[in-house]
Amino acid sequence: VKERGGSAISALTSDDHERLNRTSLIERRLIHALDRRNLRLLYQPQVNLSTGKVEGVEALVRWEDSEIGIVTPDELIPIAEESGMIHEIGRFVLETVCAQQKEWKSRGIDLNVSINSSIREFRDKDMAKVFLEQLALNEGVANSLTIEITEKFALEAEAEQSIIKQMKQLHQAGISFSLDDFGTGYASFRYMLLLPISSLKIDRDIIQSITKQEKMQKMIKGMIQFGKSLDFQVTAEGVETNEQLELLRAMDCDIIQGYISGRPMEAHDLEKWLN
Numbered sequence: 001v002k003e004r005g006g007s008a009i010s011a012l013t014s015d016d017h018e019r020l021n022r023t024s025l026i027e028r029r030l031i032h033a034l035d036r037r038n039l040r041l042l043y044q045p046q047v048n049l050s051t052g053k054v055e056g057v058e059a060l061v062r063w064e065d066s067e068i069g070i071v072t073p074d075e076l077i078p079i080a081e082e083s084g085m086i087h088e089i090g091r092f093v094l095e096t097v098c099a100q101q102k103e104w105k106s107r108g109i110d111l112n113v114s115i116n117s118s119i120r121e122f123r124d125k126d127m128a129k130v131f132l133e134q135l136a137l138n139e140g141v142a143n144s145l146t147i148e149i150t151e152k153f154a155l156e157a158e159a160e161q162s163i164i165k166q167m168k169q170l171h172q173a174g175i176s177f178s179l180d181d182f183g184t185g186y187a188s189f190r191y192m193l194l195l196p197i198s199s200l201k202i203d204r205d206i207i208q209s210i211t212k213q214e215k216m217q218k219m220i221k222g223m224i225q226f227g228k229s230l231d232f233q234v235t236a237e238g239v240e241t242n243e244q245l246e247l248l249r250a251m252d253c254d255i256i257q258g259y260i261s262g263r264p265m266e267a268h269d270l271e272k273w274l275n
């Protein structure tokens with residue numbers, strides 16, 4: 001049993017030290033990587049189940065550092081949120097998507113792009129302004145841009161007027177909002193009426209349990225019907241098997257995103273994949 005006396009530092013285990021060391025290493029290397037634009041975006045297709053058409057893609061950040069190796073988004077994003085570097089990541093994502101859209105549009109490729117935003121980004125009072133300035137330089141991009149926010153984000157935003165205001169500003173400029181990781185835990189639906197959200201993405205873990213339990217199937221069916229009855233477009237994420245796909249089709253799900261239709265890809269691989 002550890003004694004709780006003395007300095008807080010002495011209460012740290014060697015595991016804690018290792019974690020702190022890794023966190024500060026990631027922070028240091030991230031500054032470097034952002035300076036050199038060493039991050040990349042991959043794009044994962046979102047396919048309409050009734051037409052088979054690719055409606056859009058989700059941009060997902062990737063980082064492989066020369067010293068640390070691959071740092072997954074699940075490790076990177078929380079550290080970037082904590083250190084404030086999430087703002088720079090958000091700016092990198094938006095700039096990269098704008099440049100990509102410009103190129104795609106010039107070649108007649110018309111795709112909606114979804115990006116992920118953290119609530120930390122929206123707590124910056126200038127967030128909407130910075131976004132809109134960037135979008136003003138890239139005509140037409142706002143109308144094919146969706147910002148994915150998590151259910152947790154939505155729940156917190158409900159109480160923060162300045163965040164709702166910024167979301168509405170972006171919405172007025174043509175940006176859509178999608179509720180990500182839907183079903184992962186918060187039994188409050190009021191935010192759906194307060195925030196300018198137009199689509200729901202049912203969480204990957206929930207989708208992947210679709211074939212495991214009959215009750216789960218009924219629940220997913222209910223979630224899809226619930227979303228559609230409120231005029232939300234409903235996406236199922238993390239669809240991996242044909243069995244999952246066919247169940248979702250029978251349930252009238254609008255869009256699927258998952259390895260079954262396409263993994264996250266480099267832009268040029270996506271272009272080949274589209275043909």
Ligand code: C2E
Pocket residue numbers: 044059060061072073074077089093116117118148180181204237238239240257258259260264
């Ligand atoms: P998310 O927004 O829920 O993104 C979906 C995740 O599921 C992605 O993981 C994607 O690669 C993965 N995925 C897609 N289809 C399948 C499938 O069929 N099976 C399985 N097993 N996985 C699938 P990824 O790229 O590792 O990203 C993890 C999370 O990191 C994202 O979850 C998102 O919350 C966050 N993230 C990624 N890029 C960004 C970014 O640019 N900004 C912010 N703020 N967060 C990001």
Ligand code: CA
Pocket residue numbers: 058116148180
């Ligand atoms: Ca997402």
Ligand code: CA
Pocket residue numbers: 180181201203204237
């Ligand atoms: Ca998700």
Ligand code: CA
Pocket residue numbers: 181
């Ligand atoms: Ca997720």
